[in-house]
Every structure is written in structure tokens, then in C-alpha cells.
Amino acid sequence: GIQVEQSPPDLILQEGANSTLRCNFSDSVNNLQWFHQNPWGQLINLFYIPSGTKQNGRLSATTVATERYSLLYISSSQTTDSGVYFCAVEGGGSTLGRLYFGRGTQLTVWP
Amino acid sequence: DTGVSQDPRHKITKRGQNVTFRCDPISEHNRLYWYRQTLGQGPEFLTYFQNEAQLEKSRLLSDRFSAERPKGSFSTLEIQRTEQGDSAMYLCASSLVGGAPGETQYFGPGTRLLVL
Numbered sequence: 361g362i363q364v365e366q367s368p369p370d371l372i373l374q375e376g377a378n379s380t381l382r383c384n385f386s387d388s389v390n391n392l393q394w395f396h397q398n399p400w401g402q403l404i405n406l407f408y409i410p411s412g413t414k415q416n417g418r419l420s421a422t423t424v425a426t427e428r429y430s431l432l433y434i435s436s437s438q439t440t441d442s443g444v445y446f447c448a449v450e451g452g453g454s455t456l457g458r459l460y461f462g463r464g465t466q467l468t469v470w471p
Numbered sequence: 472d473t474g475v476s477q478d479p480r481h482k483i484t485k486r487g488q489n490v491t492f493r494c495d496p497i498s499e500h501n502r503l504y505w506y507r508q509t510l511g512q513g514p515e516f517l518t519y520f521q522n523e524a525q526l527e528k529s530r531l532l533s534d535r536f537s538a539e540r541p542k543g544s545f546s547t548l549e550i551q552r553t554e555q556g557d558s559a560m561y562l563c564a565s566s567l568v569g570g571a572p573g574e575t576q577y578f579g580p581g582t583r584l585l586v587l
Contacts, residue, residue, distance in 0.1 A: 364513075391574060401560055403514075403578035446513050450574075457502070457527060459564075459576060461513030 362387045362451045366462035373437050373469050381432040381465045383447030391450035392423050393459070394432050398443050406432070406445075437469045473497075475579035477563050483585045484553055491549045492582045496565030503546050504564040504576060505538055507531065514562055520546060521568065553586045560584075 363386035373379055385392075394406040407414050407421040409430065414421055418437075423430040434441055444466050448459040476495045484490050496503045502521050506514035517536070518528045522543040532538075535553075540546040550557055560583050564576040 393575065395578070401508075401581045401583070403562065405575060405577060408575040448513070448576075457519050458504075458516035458529070459506075459514075461515070463511070463513050 361458075362389065362449055362460045364447060364449055364460050364462035366445075366447055366465050368465060369463065370466045371468070373467070375438060375469055375471050377437050377469075378433070378435045379437060379467070381434070381445055381447075381467075383430040383432070383449075383462060385428050385430075385447075385449045385460075387428070387451055389425065389428075389449040390452050390456065391459070392430055393448050394421055394430070395446045395448065396441075396443050397446060397464070403446070434467075437467075439469050439471055442467055442469050475563055475565050475577055477561075477579040477582050479582055480580060481583050481585075483587065485587050486553060486555060488553055489549065489551045490553060490584065491547055492561055492563075492584075493545060493547050494563030494579060495545045496563070497567075497577060500565035500567045500577075501543070502566045502568055502574070503540055504566075505546070505548050506562040506564065506578075508560040508562060508581070509558075517548075550584075553584075555586050558584055558586045 365384045395403045411425045420433045444464040448461045504519040505517040508514040520540040535551045560581045562581045563579045566574045566576045
């Protein structure tokens, strides 16, 4: 299967700071999604971004498919941004349909 | 759009008992997925359906696990003779093949299983 590595594993910020989360993957992908998992376990979709750049409010993401990495930017962080951020990719061929997840980045934002 | 729903949200059972979970996908979605997440890990793929056909099963899905999607709408995941190692969050997701933007998978709130 596809290997997905996320860094850093843990990130502690003060409110208002900016941060960059990275996702590296081991093979070409058809689909890449970023999720935020809240304390109750719900996975919330942030971006569907197999390539290119997208922005949504204080969040933006960039995927460079040829170099097999994606970045999630969080600007002016707020305490409500705390939680685990997951990157997940879908490969092609026999792995089409299944998402492979990284181990996540645990983000804690202090007031 | 009411989102993906799962029932129950929590389940505590004794080792050796059978349990069944239900997932209701977003209404027009034709694909439905099951994942399992243990503490400190990302979700791991178990199986998925397109309409009522089960297209793929992970090696994680032992003989004690069975999933169905009888009419291409809701799905059930049954675990027989539960073991303590089955304790995990079971997540369901759905997507629309050919939809926009791409085949984004949307996740339900999960069923948290504890096997004593």
C-alpha cells in the first residue's frame, strides 16, 4: 500500500500564530484529502486537493503531486483549531477506492 | 444533506459476544466505506461497496467480520465472537463516484467499541 508520513507529530502554538503541516506520500495518487478530527472523533473534511492550491478562510493547502507532498497552512490559529489533522491519499490500480491515512499531527492551540 | 450517520455511537460488550453496527450514507452517494481507528493511529481501510456490491476487503477484515449493503443504501458491519483487540472506533464514509469535487469521502461520527 501507499505510505503516508505526516510531520510534525505534535505542534503546540499560541493563539494567533501560523503553522505548516506536511504530508509526504510514497506513490502517485488519485485523491488527497485533509481532515480535522475533533475531540469527539468526528473527521471533518478540510480539502480535497490531489494537486494545486486551495484556500478556505484561514486554511490553505498545496499539493505538489510530482514531488509527492502536500502542505496544510493554518494562519492566525484559534483554540478551536486544536485537534488532530490527518492527510489521506487514494492510490490507483488495485488500491483504487481506499484511503491511506498518516498518523496525524496533534495540534494544541493555547489562548 | 444530513451527512453520514452511524448507530450506535458507543458499544460496550463482553469478549465472545457478537455486535452489529449500522451506517446510513449521504442519500445520493453510491460508495460506502468502513474504516477502523485505534488510539493514536490514523483510520485503516476495512472494506467498501459500490451500490450493493462489496468491491474490496482488507486483510484486516478477518473471518469474524462481515459487512453488507443489501439494497445499496445503508450498510451493517457485524463482528462475531468479539476479542479485546477489536476495541476501536469504527468509521463509515460515503462518496459519489463521478461527483464533484472528485470522489471526496465524507465520514460519519463513528461507533466506539469497547470489548471487555
